Amino acid sequence: MSQIPDPESERKGVRDGTRPPRAVVGSHRIEDEVFGRAFDKNIVRRIWAFVEPYRTKAVIAVVAVLICAGVQLLIPLIIRYAVEHAITPGSRDGSALLAAAGAFFLAILVNRVASYMQQSVIGKMVEVVLFDIRRAMFGHLQKVSLSFMDQTEVGRLMSRLQGDVSSIQEFLETSVLSVGDIALLFGIIFVMLWLDLSLGLLTLSVLPVLFIVRMFWLPSARNAFMAATETNSATNGALAEAIHGVRAVQSMDRQQVNFLLYDDKAHANLKTQLTAAKYAQVMVPIVDTLTGLAMAGIVLGGSKVLNDRIDVGVTIAFLFYIQRFFDPIRSLTLQYSVMQRAMASGKRLTEVLDLDIEIHDRPDAKALSPQMDGSIEFRNVTFGYDPKHPVLKNISLKVSPGETVALVGPTGSGKSSAIALVHRFYDVQRGQVLVGGYDVRDLTQESLGRQVAMVLQEPFLFTGTIFDNIRYHRTDVRRDRVIEAAKAVGAHDFIVSLAGGYDAPLGERGGNLSLGQRQLISFARALVADAKILVLDEATANIDSYTEMLIQKALTKLLEGRTGLVIAHRLATIRNADRIIVLQNGEVIETGNHDQLMAMGGLYFKLYNLNYASFDDLAEEQLDITAQRGGQT
């Protein structure tokens, strides 16, 4: 049997179970739960938009549900008929009973078909609707601006794509059933009043009591449900963090502290769940008491039988109805929390769907043709992730067709940001970025992406084989092109040494490769993309100079006539560049080729010397030059 760790024993290891002042598990940001009413017209309308295409099915399901409710109503009536007309002790006539039984069987046959239809149609339809919602969200997320994505935890988006979508499923399924419940409720009320007005009214008199009780119950119940959802997502968030950060946690031996903190969260969650359960269940005895009252009323009212005002059949029918009467009320009560959850989820979903797409294609956007010259130009570009704090300040630079230009500068000087603009990941605040002579804002993003291939500072690989990763979206590319690219970046040898070679499966994020190897694969991926412009952001930072030199040699042939923009900290990497641009603090401070820059004796000169100078020979003020400025960006 599995061992449940005992929190007490865990505690001993951590100074007396006190919580450290600077430790949290799980996300720091508190999700503002959008809990509100159980019914929000706007959200229902948005959800309905997804159901709309399957209207016919929805209608079929609702009709089937109504038929089911009708049968539920009919059964006591049939029984009443049987009791009144067929089942009289000593009666000779069996035909009435036969008719009643026949009607009964017919009714349940209809019920069977209808209930199958309803469940199957609704079940399948809901699944399709869910996938449509998910697709819409996922598709939208492909377009929203990166500045939003930068600030949003993936885990949070995933919980919307998965958890929230599931609450909508629950909601759609129950809402169809609710239609049935409501129909049944009204049907029963109607039939009861029709059977016997005064008995009917007597039964219904308990309803207002129920509503009054509910009115008191609702606000606190809502809070309880809200708290339960909140703590639950907090606990799950902490768990996800533990999974993703497990290596960092283990290497810093934080397990015990984290366990304690997680225990706090999980325990708080347990408490709120129990409170919520209490609130959900407290309605049960109330509804039951009211049922009892109603039944007692009917039985006593049944004494009217003595006065021959109503008959036994009606009494029996009533008793049946009362039993059924409270079922819909009970399930409607339970559905309240489902509805509420669904509205909260719906709100979060629509938030995702409504995210602003800041970067649009213009209506008249042109497609960048592969024949374009491959030039890049920054004209007085000012850009900041936060407009108030520009990261790039009034930058102008030009990369001519076929040229290779290097960007260097201290860390945080804005190099990666500059190349992000070439790709129009973000829009500039002032100035213009031109690719192939066109302002990137006048081009379609798709065509721009096809002509600019990037190797990002952080290699990212997908689950799948090495081949899939190098080829990526170019599904038309043949295997030998993939192998050629791998050879060019010097990855071929290690790839074939893996079990499976090019078809070797990669672990999550390529975890079974070394970082340098991952970088090589993502480099190869950029080569296969076959774009006019190649942007390398520290593409060889984790690769030794010798391998790098081999790559550079192989690339000269491959990249003939293409434009290159290269970022590197190791200046040896870029000394062959046609031109070198030195960025500092978001400004271009020097431009020229290696020799010119060395002659200038500026920042480049100093950086270059540092690259292989001796530590001990360095004067302190030399160290000050860049590091402080770099540190202040």
Place this chain on the structure above:
Amino acid sequence: MNSHADGAANNPRNPFAHVEAAGWGQGLRTLTRITYMNLRHRWQVAIAIGSTFIAAALQLLIPKLLGQAVDQVRMGEGISGGTVEQALWTSALLLLAVSVLRGLFTLAQNYFAESVGHHFAYELRLACYDKIQRLSFSFHDQGHSADLITICMLDIEGVCWYFSTALVRAVLLAMLIGIGAYMLLSTNLELGVVALSFVPFVAWRSSRTQLKLRATWDELQGRLSVLGRVMEENLCGIRVVRAFAAQAYEMLKFERVSQNALALAQERADIYARDTSAMTFSFFFAMGLVLWIGGSKVIAGEISVGTLTTFLTFMTVLQMPVRQIGLMINAFARASTCGSRLFGFLDLDITIKDAPHARPLEISEGTVRFDNVSFAYPGAENRQILRNISFQARKGETVAIVGPPGSGKSTIAHLIPRFYDVTGGTITLDGQDIRNVTLSSLRRAVAVVQQDPFLFTTTVENNVAYGDPWANEPRIERASESAQLHNYILGLPAGYKTVVGERGVSLSGGQRQRLTIARAMMLRPSVIVFDDSTAAIDAATEQRIRSAMRRFAKDRVTIIIAHRLSSVMHADQILFVENGEIVERGTHEELLVKARRYEALHNLQTRPRDDDGAN
């Protein structure tokens, strides 16, 4: 149970294959185990089950009372008003009392059943959390985090409802049918048999459905987790997706896996619909038979109308639970699939843990020693990554490791804090084999600045103090200063209290690396390893960091993995690793004289232009 873990090791892609391969037997075993674990909450279980019994009994009393009342009404036609009235009042009050009691006991039943479930979930959560933290790197390398998340969230959810929706409901149903059967059969044997005729059908049908649902649950869960993975990787790698304008391709990928899951989800909905409607039908059929046969009996004078009412009301009482059989079966199926996967995970063997006689590490000299170390990653045992690695570093010394990508440098770094166990040779710290000391003391003594840093989504301060959350502010600031980060942090909107994004997206590459360096400094380690941790930092900043480090360097062993020779040239010993072997070693000067590979590197980095055929 440990055999499961061995099975997992042989199959790196899916550590849970053994669970999925198993059929009924495994399912039953899982359910027994879940039941057993639930039963440990003795009091709550007792109250829940006890209340279930009482509530069921009370519920069955209602038809009885109603039948009695109907008969009283009927009889009333012949007898004087007073007594009948009195009898009716008694019946009415009894009905009320029984209903109230039933409500209260149902409340107790539901509440405590749910409570057992929530407590169970709480325990499982802690167990999972603990397991995640303990399982060694090799496990985390082989599985996918999305699958783990599925286990720890959805699977726990799946089993925690087992007690209330499956077990208690089953008990309730069995009770209702059991007591009802007794009552009915003793009232009228023949009619009783008719009334209960649906039971065998439902039992047969539901056990068949249970198996089918279990299989589909299993498969569906798998497909959904593939879908989850596709979405998650897309969002994490969104920059790659954008950089290649591959949105269309990603949508296609999404479409394919989601259609795949959709097909099965629909099939599941259909199985479920077909079964519940069949079961409800068989129940109603029995009710129709009762009406017909019972009616004939009343006509024949064999039973009273009241008795028939009892029978029919009994069937109405059963209507709800029978309709819920579908849900119940679903819950059983879900619990057994989720449970198998969950226990498969919880039962995994932890490969790297304290030895039975492990003692805390004692550092005096602080000497790190590799003795003929060889290593292969678990899961790829026949691919030798390191061969015969031997070197030694004393306190105050710096060892530098250089080499081409994939040569095994990071692997060497990972072996020192025992993220993986060596497959041959030994690593010792001050003469103590690292396998004989406690993991906790070892990892506090050895800090590795990882090649790809992970930052937590919390404040800068909490991130820096991650390894020592009790640290005071000056210490945090000092560490940040050494890592050349202090000034930058002060410039942030909220200074040290600024929240850095997931995986630190809003920091530049170099800023992130410096944050992890500061984090490592906080540990005050005896051995510190910089695994290529200045690659994204410009030379000047790096120099400052290094000169700050030099102040502490004499108290510890420093191991630097780097590609920039200026970072390594002053090391006391430089190791050139190629293909898992140390092929050249010595100081910078020695290597320049005698070592071909190192010299080649050096020339490439120092002498521009004159050596390359690149131009």
